[in-house]
Amino acid sequence: MSTSLEIWVSAALTLMVMSFLWRDNPFYKFAEHLFVGVSAGYLMVMGFWSTLWPNAIVKLVPTAARVTDPTAALPDREPLILIPLFLGCLMLLRLWPRLSWLARWPTAFAVGTTLGYNLVRSVRSNFLEQIHATVAPGLWISSASGGVDWAATLNQLLLVVGTACALAYFTYTRSGRGFRGGVARSGLLVLMIAFGASFAYAVMSRITLLVGRLQFLLGDWLGLV
Template identity: 45%
Template sequence: MRKGPIIITAAVALFFVISWIIKSGGAPEGSSSYDAIAEGFWLTFAAFLTLAILSFLYKDNPFYKFAEHLYVGVSAAYWMSLGFWTTLVANLFPRISMTLSEWFQVEFISYQYHFWVPPILGVLLLMRLSPKGGWLSRWALAFIVGTTAGLNLPRFLRSDFIEQISSTMLPILVNWQGFGDFFTNFSLSASGQFVSIVSNFLVVLGVLCGIIYFFFSKEHKGAFGAASRFGIWVLMVTFGASFGYTVMGRISLLVGRLTFLLDDWLGIISG
């Protein structure tokens, strides 16, 4: 093994131990020495994992790999455990078996025979593990896909079609009293007539051209192509605004992590 990685690992281990010792001394009054040591360890470990994940910004390294594998392993086990206790134990067993309810110490609700359908489908899915019965898993998949499509069809039709159209039917001319009045009372105020007219016009035009962009049955040439290009410009402008907005949200996440490192761990800023 090369010297470099050994020195870095030793240095990180040393920093870890120093941090652990220091943070163990700063436990709240009244807590036992065991609690203080545990508190110091978990705080240091959280800071170590944060820095290990952030080290990926430099390049892939053993610390990142450690944090990655730990995260994946713990989360996979967590989700499996959560699924078992919240789905099977909390919801299924109290409805299909009094014995299992008593075994897992949950209150038995009543026998509801339609609750046998999900475990049967689950068993069918697991048949995939059987070399001969693998085809049975397709029944469960087909049920899931078919049910989803059926349930979503009316919902999406209402929210993504009917309501979108009714919301976009806007009067192009707002508070219209003729051209004379329009020019006499011309204003660039956000709530003014001119801005309202431009806004409504852009909404209607943008939606129409956006739909044209997503029209697949006709080649986008000529006037149709021009409308389609305008549609994609509208989309790109929207994406730009959305990009900026979301990046601001991500910055707040970074601030949260930095606050943890600088305040909770190092204590060099006040919270």
């Protein structure tokens, strides 16, 4: 059994969280509230030291770079960094109801930035490259010996047809009857298989975490495995 205080605390907190499987109880509530406080503080600290300090404060007051690293070269001053700092201060006005409408300005900037960066990126990687990846191999896949690899060809055909059918399912502007309805329904079945696979991966990731916690309890804490 471990003699480390850190491991005992971690084990106790893990058991407190797992106690929710029995029912909601004071131990779980304690762990839950502790997690909220710790994670909020941790993320704020990381945001301050990894983003706000180097990208805003050091660019505004270059000598601040020497606070964290006495040998650091001093960067050039960038007065334009006052703009995001001003917008950030406006964001904090959300806490005062009379001035909270000013918090829309930084939100608008964030939305505009997200749209501007994502439009081109999305068209390139989600649209063009996906279409290219679907049609580029062609329908006939050659084997190493030079003939047709029938299994790979059949899979490629299913891939192209499956993608087209699933896209047909997303076309809501036409009625879903007749041949088109059949194609769309086939697309729905393809999507269901994909959702099933995604769901399986979600379950597996959770089970992996659970196994990790059990290994910690039985190994690091109790020393049984």
